[in-house]
Each structure stands twice: as structure tokens, then as C-alpha cells.
Amino acid sequence: KAGVTQTPRYLIKTRGQQVTLSCSPISGHRSVSWYQQTPGQGLQFLFEYFSETQRNKGNFPGRFSGRQFSNSRSEMNVSTLELGDSALYLCASSPDYGGRGRGLYFGPGTRLTVT
Amino acid sequence: AQKVTQAQTEISVVEKEDVTLDCVYETRDTTYYLFWYKQPPSGELVFLIRRNSFDEQNEISGRYSWNFQKSTSSFNFTITASQVVDSAVYFCALGNRDDKIIFGKGTRLHILP
Numbered sequence: 001k002a003g004v005t006q007t008p009r010y011l012i013k014t015r016g017q018q019v020t021l022s023c024s025p026i027s028g029h030r031s032v033s034w035y036q037q038t039p040g041q042g043l044q045f046l047f048e049y050f051s052e053t054q055r056n057k058g059n060f061p062g063r064f065s066g067r068q069f070s071n072s073r074s075e076m077n078v079s080t081l082e083l084g085d086s087a088l089y090l091c092a093s094s095p096d097y098g099g100r101g102r103g104l105y106f107g108p109g110t111r112l113t114v115t
Numbered sequence: 116a117q118k119v120t121q122a123q124t125e126i127s128v129v130e131k132e133d134v135t136l137d138c139v140y141e142t143r144d145t146t147y148y149l150f151w152y153k154q155p156p157s158g159e160l161v162f163l164i165r166r167n168s169f170d171e172q173n174e175i176s177g178r179y180s181w182n183f184q185k186s187t188s189s190f191n192f193t194i195t196a197s198q199v200v201d202s203a204v205y206f207c208a209l210g211n212r213d214d215k216i217i218f219g220k221g222t223r224l225h226i227l228p
Contacts, residue, residue: 033215033216035218042206042218042219042220042221043206043218043221045215045216045217048215056213056214056215058215088158090160092160099150099162099210099216100148100165100210100212100216101165102162102165103150103152103162103165104150104152104160104162104216105162106152106159106160106161106162107159108158108159109158109159
């Protein structure tokens with residue numbers, strides 16, 4: 001089976017712009033979670049989707065939003081980018097609800113740099 | 116509130132030594148799940164193990180072993196006879212039935228040849 005894929009892998013944006021990141025889960029996985037990874041804060045939870053429904057949301061401002069499609073693919077959007085949004089954005093999928101049963105399977109991430 | 120603490124930010128050991136990575140967690144829930152993940156230099160996080168709160172049995176998988184102790188709220192990870200390929204950042208994580216899975220800050224492990 002193909003792993004979790006994320007596109008694009010690298011992105012450079014300017015402050016104030018918006019960005020959309022895409023995630024394709026492993027085939028058959030219905031749960032997708034998003035995390036932001038930075039050297040200072042580590043891995044911080046953004047959202048969790050299961051069967052197109054947002055099940056959990058982290059403590060991020062409303063500029064961060066996401067959605068999941070009927071084929072389980074997911075996108076996250078960040079509007080009005082700030083310098084502090086520079087990070088590695090990780091998507092993870094799992095066959096069960098949020099990875100509690102069989103763990104999360106992570107993609108390679110999208111490295112976002114905001115200048 | 117849930118919390119995961121990995122007090123060791125960075126550890127260096129010589130190849131073939133044993134090393135233990137500590138993980139202490141906080142939760143008020145009686146049902147919860149603990150995990151370990153490995154992030155090698157290539158960057159992709161890899162799931163290693165999951166434990167639920169009702170199963171305190173220790174687990175061994177090859178050179179890896181995990182010690183879960185509810186009495187001390189710890190879920191420690193030991194690598195026996197370490198190898199250079201074990202060099203990575205290791206994350207401990209905690210989730211309950213309905214809330215997000217949260218990660219500790221990670222322990223960067225250097226295995227020196």
C-alpha cells in the first residue's frame with residue numbers, strides 16, 4: 001500500500017498570503033489528523049477528521065481551517081500567513097478513529113516557510 | 116488536562132550500550148492510550164507501539180522494550196544494544212477516547228559509532 005502523501009513538499013509564501021496543503025491518506029484509512037511541528041513547540045495538534053467530520057480541533061486561531069472529502073483526502077488552509085506559521089505540517093492517517101487503536105501513519109510533511 | 120513530559124531532550128550513547136528514554140504522562144481519564152513514535156533524520160514519523168491503560172504488561176520487540184507503570188504514570192522505552200540506525204528523535208504520545216492525541220517534546224537520541 002502507498003503511504004500517506006502530502007503535497008506540496010515545500011512551500012515559500014509571503015506574510016498575508018494564504019496557503020492550502022493537501023493530504024492523501026493510506027487507502028482504506030478514514031481518519032486524518034494534522035499536526036504542526038516546530039523546533040520550539042514540538043508537535044502541536046491542529047485538527048482531526050473522521051468520515052468528513054471534524055472530531056477534534058487544537059488551540060490554533062481561526063486562520064487555520066481544514067476539511068475532509070468523501071474519499072478521505074484532506075486539505076488544510078491557513079489564511080493571512082504570519083512569520084510564526086513557518087513550520088513542518090504533518091498529516092497522519094489511521095484506519096480507526098484518530099489513531100487510538102492502531103497508531104497514526106504520518107506523511108513526510110509540507111515544509112512551509114513564510115517570509 | 117493531559118500532558119506528556121519527556122525530560123531528556125537529548126541523549127548520546129556509544130553503540131551497543133543500552134539506553135532508556137523516559138516518558139511521564141498526566142491524565143484524569145481511566146481509559147487512555149500511550150504511544151511511542153520514532154522520527155529518523157529523514158523526517159517521517161514512524162509508529163512503534165501502542166498501549167491502553169488497562170494493559171500494564173511490558174512488551175518486548177527485538178531490541179526494543181517498553182515498561183508501562185500506572186503507579187508512576189510512566190511509559191519508558193529501552194533500546195538494548197543500541198545501533199547507529201537507532202539515532203532519531205523519539206516521541207511519547209497520549210490520547211484518550213474522545214480527545215486529541217498529544218505528543219511530548221521528544222528526545223533526540225544520538226548513537227555514536
